[in-house]
Amino acid sequence: xxxxxxxxxxxxxxxxxxxxxxxxxxxxxxxxxxxxxxxxxxxxxxxxxxxxxxxxxxxxxxxxxxxxxxxxxxxxxxxxxxxxxxxxxxxxxxxxxxxxxxxxxxxxxxxxxxxxxxxxxxxxxxxxxxxxxxxxxxxxxxxxxxxxxxxxxxxxxxxxxxxxxxxxxxxxxxxxxxxxxxxxxxxxxxxxxxxxxxxxxxxxxxxxxxxxxxxxxxxxxxxxxxxxxxxxxxxxxxxxxxxxxxxxxxxxxxxxxxxxxxxxxxxxxxxxxxxxxxxxxxxxxxxxxxxxxxxxxxxxxxxxxxxxxxxxxxxxxxxxxxxxxxxxxxxxxxxxxxxxxxxxxxxxxxxxxxxxxxxxxxxxxxxxxxxxxxxxxxxxxxxxxxxxxxxxxxxxxxxxxxxxxxxxxxxxxxxxxxxxxxxxxxxxxxxxxxxxxxxxxxxxxxxxxxxxxxxxxxxxxxxxxxxxxxxxxxxxxxxxxxxxxxxxxxxxxxxxxxxxxxxxxxxxxxxxxxxxxxxxxxxxxxxxxxxxxxxxxxxxxxxxxxxxxxxxxxxxxxxxxxxxxxxxxxxxxxxxxxxxxxxxxxxxxxxxxxxxxxxxxxxxxxxxxxxxxxxxxxxxxxxxxxxxxxxxxxxxx
Ligand code: WT7
Numbered sequence: 001x002x003x004x005x006x007x008x009x010x011x012x013x014x015x016x017x018x019x020x021x022x023x024x025x026x027x028x029x030x031x032x033x034x035x036x037x038x039x040x041x042x043x044x045x046x047x048x049x050x051x052x053x054x055x056x057x058x059x060x061x062x063x064x065x066x067x068x069x070x071x072x073x074x075x076x077x078x079x080x081x082x083x084x085x086x087x088x089x090x091x092x093x094x095x096x097x098x099x100x101x102x103x104x105x106x107x108x109x110x111x112x113x114x115x116x117x118x119x120x121x122x123x124x125x126x127x128x129x130x131x132x133x134x135x136x137x138x139x140x141x142x143x144x145x146x147x148x149x150x151x152x153x154x155x156x157x158x159x160x161x162x163x164x165x166x167x168x169x170x171x172x173x174x175x176x177x178x179x180x181x182x183x184x185x186x187x188x189x190x191x192x193x194x195x196x197x198x199x200x201x202x203x204x205x206x207x208x209x210x211x212x213x214x215x216x217x218x219x220x221x222x223x224x225x226x227x228x229x230x231x232x233x234x235x236x237x238x239x240x241x242x243x244x245x246x247x248x249x250x251x252x253x254x255x256x257x258x259x260x261x262x263x264x265x266x267x268x269x270x271x272x273x274x275x276x277x278x279x280x281x282x283x284x285x286x287x288x289x290x291x292x293x294x295x296x297x298x299x300x301x302x303x304x305x306x307x308x309x310x311x312x313x314x315x316x317x318x319x320x321x322x323x324x325x326x327x328x329x330x331x332x333x334x335x336x337x338x339x340x341x342x343x344x345x346x347x348x349x350x351x352x353x354x355x356x357x358x359x360x361x362x363x364x365x366x367x368x369x370x371x372x373x374x375x376x377x378x379x380x381x382x383x384x385x386x387x388x389x390x391x392x393x394x395x396x397x398x399x400x401x402x403x404x405x406x407x408x409x410x411x412x413x414x415x416x417x418x419x420x421x422x423x424x425x426x427x428x429x430x431x432x433x434x435x436x437x438x439x440x441x442x443x444x445x446x447x448x449x450x451x452x453x454x455x456x457x458x459x460x461x462x463x464x465x466x467x468x469x470x471x472x473x474x475x476x477x478x479x480x481x482x483x484x485x486x487x488x489x490x491x492x493x494x495x496x497x498x499x500x501x502x503x504x505x506x507x508x509x510x511x512x513x514x515x516x517x518x519x520x521x522x523x524x525x526x527x528x529x530x531x532x533x534x535x536x537x538x539x540x541x542x543x544x545x546x547x548x549x550x551x552x553x554x555x556x557x558x559x560x561x562x563x564x565x566x567x568x569x570x571x572x573x574x575x576x577x578x579x580x581x582x583x584x585x586x587x588x589x590x591x592x593x594x595x596x597x598x599x600x601x602x603x604x605x606x607x608x609x610x611x612x613x614x615x616x617x618x619x620x621x622x623x624x625x626x627x628x629x630x631x632x633x634x635x636x637x
């Protein structure tokens with residue numbers, strides 16, 4: 001494993017941290033040194049936080065896949081790059097060495113070329129968690145096409161929104177996918193989406209389930225037919241440091257999901273540096289990140305980080321509970337996984353099952369455990385630590401965001417403090433601050449405030465696709481000079497950070513991010529709906545659940561069956577607009593919403609009711625109609 005810029009002790013952490021803040025340019029130049037550069041940079045960091053301009057390694061030329069693949073061939077050509085574990089434990093797993101992966105990526109890149117894809121083109125990818133997905137993503141990067149992976153649980157409408165925003169010309173998909181006991185006709189969803197996507201001229205379909213699919217003449221081609229006889233070498237396109245590498249859509253407090261843009265050099269350096277240091281990766285590790293490549297965690301810590309580091313990354317197609325709640329632990333034993341990275345929601349859902357599902361496996365290979373996506377509650381932390389890590393594996397609770405490209409605040413496994421319910425200390429290069437509402441910095445420990453970042457770092461979001469002003473407004477304008485995270489945090493008496501949760505109208509359901517406005521917009525598409533208000537509420541397994549208050553045109557129907565019919569119809573609309581993952585846990589039909597005289601919905605009250613805390617609703621005197629509150633309380637789900 002590259003020892004370069006590797007932190008091995010607490011003293012080394014403090015030293016690296018000090019240098020990264022005092023002389024960041026020198027620090028990052030040293031970290032970036034050993035990568036394969038076609039040309040080195042003219043300057044390391046150019047940042048104007050207030051304008052939202054952040055350039056890293058300006059002037060450098062490179063291709064990230066040369067760093068993920070070619071660079072390792074002489075020393076790790078026969079080392080496993082990807083181990084694929086399918087949904088069904090009885091189907092054969094698959095392993096790809098670095099040499100094989102290199103060949104497959106080159107071949108796919110040639111197929112893309114042959115289908116007219118060029119540098120800078122946007123390619124949307126809607127595929128199952130199979131090796132071909134990883135290959136497709138890297139193939140885009142190989143030829144300089146900008147990939148935009150769409151999680152294969154989003155609906156046709158959600159795909160269309162993303163494809164149209166990115167103006168993608170090509171879509172990569174498959175015939176179908178497995179998810180636990182279910183099989184989903186992925187190509188059919190894409191077909192439906194593309195009815196409203198005029199920019200798309202080519203769809204390349206990978207065969208996975210062997211299902212018959214409709215192939216549109218002149219638009220759709222099978223990958224295996226296109227790949228026949230195609231060369232397994234492909235020169236890597238030379239990219240500028242700040243050329244976009246990918247777009248990944250994520251929800252914010254307003255409007256439609258935005259396309260977060262990451263670029264080439266800074267993202268690469270950040271992915272590799274954070275991956276090796278947070279997980280303290282060793283040459284023989286079998287590393288498993290359970291996230292889907294459709295989310296940023298899959299981008300940085302299933303694909304790019306591990307491959308940049310020359311590690312072996314396990315890719316799992318299935319779900320934690322299929323065919324049994326012991327599936328994760330079975331996979332760990334089967335492949336001798338040493339580093340395991342998952343989400344608190346998965347841990348909480350598995351905790352609820354008989355402990356014998358865990359005890360049936362040895363889990364002896366494990367060395368490091370990771371958590372990501374939302375705050376991990378103490379109970380889940382202890383269960384993870386005791387039953388999975390057998391009290392010998394440090395837990396890294398990694399706080400970061402789609403926009404940060406990689407981990408920002410976390411323990412470095414076994415090196416910096418790992419305390420339940422604390423993400424811990426910032427990584428080198430990360431300067432977190434706590435801000436007051438007025439934007440002033442809160443000094444000292446044992447303090448709480450808005451979490452912001454004071455200095456640029458290599459993985460920082462560059463823009464939101466096609467709309468830089470939106471990025472500036474969202475992240476850089478709220479507190480000029482800082483990157484605003486949208487999270488609240490506490491710095492404890494030892495200076496460790498504890499993430500409290502979002503301070504904006506973003507909710508985090510099973511580690512998936514939704515804007516309340518986004519769900520409301522979906523609900524409002526339903527003809528039974530006049531207006532709606534969505535809030536999050538604490539949920540034992542999901543972290544937060546979705547609670548929707550909905551006003552119907554004819555008021556609240558008397559009959560229970562009629563109410564159920566409307567609720568079912570609303571759910572159908574949400575599934576069509578966004579996808580099953582945004583299904584509300586509770587829908588309450590109401591005749592009105594608590595509004596101020598100026599017409600603003602008092603979400604604070606709705607949140608309290610959803611939480612079940614109706615004793616202390618605070619000041620309701622400014623409400624237009626205080627009686628609505630009583631109705632809402634009495635009809636609470
Ligand atoms: C939001 C970002 C980045 C990986 C997956 C989620 C929350 C994420 C933690 C953590 C507390 C966390 C924050 C953040 N979050 N990790 N370890 N502790 N909160 O990425 O979809 O961009 O969501 O997830 O609220 O702002 P994302």
